[in-house]
Amino acid sequence: MGRGRGKVEVRRIENSVSRQVTFSKRRRGLAKKARELAVLCDADVALLIFSDKGRMHHFAAHGSMEQILDRYERYLLCEDRDVTEDYPDETQENMSYDHIKLRSKLEALQKSQRNLMGEQLESLTFREVQQLEHQIDSALRNIRSRKDHILLNSIEELRNKEAFLMEQNSILEKEKAALGESLHTTNTAASSTTAVAAALPNLNICSFFSSRKAKSPPELTGKNCSPDDSDEPGS
Structure with missing residues (x-):
């Protein structure tokens, strides 16, 4: 009686090189299976993978990844039975899809902001x-x-x-x-x-004539002489 194949334990590969090789092979195989499923069954298939380094890989059949994700979000919102409980003042009938989508994005942003502030990390x-x-x-x-x-x-x-x-x-x-x-x-x-002016003599005209008069001979100052008097004989 032959022995059956033993169950292989699935666990994390410790060697980084082997882990990267296995990741590449399994990712390509998974994408191949997703493509086959989309073709064989005419299904909308989206595949989104993040590596341990944070690199994103994705595959989308019959459309873009954005279209499939948008359809997924719409489905979740339509199937969510707690919508009216979250917003009691509004009924599900009068709430537009865009309005619900915007509120969901706002809540996601608020949660992300709280996480960045180090709050509400327990659920991560x-x-x-x-x-x-x-x-x-x-x-x-x-x-x-x-x-x-x-x-x-x-x-x-x-x-x-x-x-x-x-x-x-x-x-x-x-x-x-x-x-x-x-x-x-x-x-x-x-x-x-100033020095040149101080060195020049006093040129006062009155002082000049006064000094000339003082130096004149005495006989010229006593009387007036005329030419006729000098020609007379002595008498």
């Missing part, structure tokens, strides 16, 4: 926590890069201001030196003019 799986960690690391890198860019721009701006102020200071120093030299030349010229 290990893979979701890893993806959240990658998002936070990426955000931190972007923030640090932006901060460094702002600091470098600020330093460059301060250097430009410093160079401009130094240039203006140099111009002012040159103007100050030129003004000082001009004042020195003006003062020197004024001093020379």
Whole structure:
């Protein structure tokens, strides 16, 4: 009696190279099966795979992945029996699909924001926590890069201001030196003019004639002489 084939235990492959090779082979095989299912049964099939490195692989038959995912979301919303419980003020009949979709996206964004703030992490799986960690690391890198860019721009701006102020200071120093030299030349010229004026004699016209009169002979000052008096014989 032949022995049946034993059950092979499925567990994580520890060797990273072997794990990557197995992933590639199984992914191609899975995509082949999905394609065959779509062709044979005329079914809309979508295949979405994320590797351990976070790389996404997808396959969609009879349309795009976006169309199939949109159809999937619409199906979930239509089949959700708790819609009226979540929004008691509105009935399912008067709520448009777009309105429900927008609310769902808003709630997903709010949940993602709370997760990024470190809140409500209990419901996350290990893979979701890893993806959240990658998002936070990426955000931190972007923030640090932006901060460094702002600091470098600020330093460059301060250097430009410093160079401009130094240039203006140099111009002012040159103007100050030129003004000082001009004042020195003006003062020197004024001093020379004053010294020359002090060295010249007093040219007062009244004083000049007074001094001439004082030096005239006495006989010329007593009386007036005429030519006729000088010609008379002595008598």
